[in-house]
Amino acid sequence: DGGITQSPKYLFRKEGQNVTLSCEQNLNHDAMYWYRQDPGQGLRLIYYSQIVNDFQKGDIAEGYSVSREKKESFPLTVTSAQKNPTAFYLCASRGSRGINQPQHFGDGTRLSIL
Amino acid sequence: QQPVQSPQAVILREGEDAVINCSSSKALYSVHWYRQKHGEAPVFLMILLKGGEQKGHDKISASFNEKKQQSSLYLTASQLSYSGTYFCGTENTDKLIFGTGTRLQVFP
Numbered sequence: 001d002g003g004i005t006q007s008p009k010y011l012f013r014k015e016g017q018n019v020t021l022s023c024e025q026n027l028n029h030d031a032m033y034w035y036r037q038d039p040g041q042g043l044r045l046i047y048y049s050q051i052v053n054d055f056q057k058g059d060i061a062e063g064y065s066v067s068r069e070k071k072e073s074f075p076l077t078v079t080s081a082q083k084n085p086t087a088f089y090l091c092a093s094r095g096s097r098g099i100n101q102p103q104h105f106g107d108g109t110r111l112s113i114l
Numbered sequence: 115q116q117p118v119q120s121p122q123a124v125i126l127r128e129g130e131d132a133v134i135n136c137s138s139s140k141a142l143y144s145v146h147w148y149r150q151k152h153g154e155a156p157v158f159l160m161i162l163l164k165g166g167e168q169k170g171h172d173k174i175s176a177s178f179n180e181k182k183q184q185s186s187l188y189l190t191a192s193q194l195s196y197s198g199t200y201f202c203g204t205e206n207t208d209k210l211i212f213g214t215g216t217r218l219q220v221f222p
Contacts, residue, residue, distance in 0.1 A: 033209065042116075042201065043156070043212040050208055058209070090155055100144050100163060103203070103210055105155035 002027045006091050006106035012114045013078065013085060021076045021109045023091035032074040033092040033103070036060060043090065049074055078111065086112050115140055117204050117213035126192045126220045134187040134216045136202030145178050145185040146203035146210060149196075156201060159187075192220045 004025045013019045025032065034046040045058030049068040063082025068074055074093075078085045089109045094101040117138045124132050136145060144163045148156040160170075162178035162185060170176075173190040189196055197220045203210040 031208065042215045045209060045211075048209050100161060100205065102146065102158040102161060103148075104158065108155050 004091055004093055004104055004106035006089075006109050008109060009107065011109055011111045013111060014114050016080045018077055018079050019085075019111070021078070021089055021091075021111070023074045023076065023106060024072055025074075025091075025093045025104075025106075026072060027093060027095065027104065028071070029093035029095045029104075030071070031094050031101075032068070034058075034064075034066065034074070034076045035090040035092065037088040037090060037108075039088075046076065046089075115206070116211055117202050119200075119202060119213040119216045121216060122214070123217045124219070126218065128194060128220055128222055129191050130220075132189045132192060132218060134189075134200050134202075134218070135184060136186070136204075136213050137182075137184040138204050140183070140204070140206075142178070142180050142183050142185070142204055144205055145176070147176055147185075147187050148201045148203065148212075149198045150201065151198040189218070192218075194220050194222065196220050 007022045031050050033048040035043040037043050044060050046064050047055055047058055047066040049055035052068055052071050055066050055068050065077045091106040092103045094103045117136050120135045146161050147159040150156040176187045178185045200216045202213040
């Protein structure tokens with residue numbers, strides 16, 4: 001079945017540590033996105049990518065980094081510079097450079113600080 | 115430039131109707147609607163592409179008025195399964211900007 005797989009489902013970060021959240025899709029979608037969601041809040045865009053080897057900052061990119069070396073994969077690294085990383089992280093994708101296409105989401109990763 | 119949704123929250127009994135509005139300060143060319151159940155990922159409901167267009171999904175339908183830069187989501191004869199947070203989304207140069215969200219709770 002086609003879809004988006006995020007791993008791990010739960011992740012704990014120690015102070016000063018970088019952690020990487022995985023996002024893989026087998027939908028053959030060009031565009032991929034990372035969102036952060038705080039409890040009871042909406043979706044805020046961290047980074048997005050329309051094509052391999054290219055990505056753009058979203059509204060809250062500080063303290064995060066991404067790579068897009070393969071069409072299927074768009075990992076997100078939460079660096080130690082992100083002082084308040086506790087949140088629900090959602091990866092999404094959509095096809096044909098995205099415009100007016102529905103967005104499909106993975107099941108998310110919950111990140112907490114130890 | 116985040117779309118503003120109203121109301122922020124709605125409480126319904128099963129079988130009642132509700133309307134959720136999404137307004138943008140920028141020109142709209144399309145509007146997406148998603149529903150997110152507690153602790154889960156958002157799920158796509160529908161896209162409206164043309165001004166005045168209406169679409170339906172089971173007993174959930176939506177309208178899009180590009181002149182007024184707004185869209186409305188109509189939930190008819192609500193079911194328990196309709197509970198969740200509803201987000202509209204508007205296109206902004208290859209990315210979606212999600213609205214402020216409307217939390218809908220349906221009770222028996």
